Amino acid sequence: MKGASYAAAVAVGLGLFATPFLRYGFGGGHSHAAGPHSDHGARHGGHLVMLHDYHLELVEHRDSIELYLSDAFRRPLRPDSCAVAFDGRPATSCEWRSHRSIVPKPIDGQTGLYQVGVGEGPLLTLQFP
Ligand SMILES: [Zn+2]
Numbered sequence: 001m002k003g004a005s006y007a008a009a010v011a012v013g014l015g016l017f018a019t020p021f022l023r024y025g026f027g028g029g030h031s032h033a034a035g036p037h038s039d040h041g042a043r044h045g046g047h048l049v050m051l052h053d054y055h056l057e058l059v060e061h062r063d064s065i066e067l068y069l070s071d072a073f074r075r076p077l078r079p080d081s082c083a084v085a086f087d088g089r090p091a092t093s094c095e096w097r098s099h100r101s102i103v104p105k106p107i108d109g110q111t112g113l114y115q116v117g118v119g120e121g122p123l124l125t126l127q128f129p
Contacts, residue, residue, distance in 0.1 A: 036072035044068055044100075051124045056116065058128055060105070065112065065128065067094065067101040081117035084128075091115065 042048040044066065046059030055074060059066040065084070069077045082094035082101045086109040094101035105112070114126040 034073075039074045043074075047129075049126060051126060052121060054118060054124060056114075056124065056126060058114075058126075060129070063105055063107065065103055065105050067103075067114070067116070068099065069101070069116065069118065077118060079116045079118050081115070081123075083115050085113045085115075087111055 036053075037050070040048055040050070040055070042057050044057055044059050046057045046066070046068070048055055048057045050056075053072045054077070055070045055072075057068040057070075059068070067079075067082065069079050071077055076099055078096060079094075079101060082096075082103075083091035084094065084103045085091040086106050089106075091113075092103055094103045096102075101116075103112075112128040114124070114128060116124040116126070118124065
């Protein structure tokens with residue numbers, strides 16, 4: 001029994017030490033790099049797109065789409081404006097909810113055209129999917 005609990009403790013220890021490599025291993029950059037655009041990993045299970053100096057991660061659900069906006073260093077940003085036009089229909093405004101912009105997706109929605117405003121720059125335009 002003593003041997004079994006030792007093995008379990010070792011497994012837990014390995015798990016803890018392995019975590020940073022799993023978290024940063026897929027970032028697409030050197031794990032020690034701290035410069036802009038050194039991290040292009042999707043953090044919320046979605047698709048990451050880079051537009052101008054910003055990163056947009058879109059996470060599609062059955063009836064909604066989440067947008068996580070971040071800067072060149074992947075620091076989360078709240079957009080000044082966010083609207084999505086599905087299949088050429090009038091645009092729907094996103095709703096800001098705890099670090100992400102959420103928009104309801106029509107059940108028959110095929111494509112969404114995002115227009116995201118940040119600061120003084122031009123609108124970030126993104127066709128989805
Ligand atoms: Zn980038």
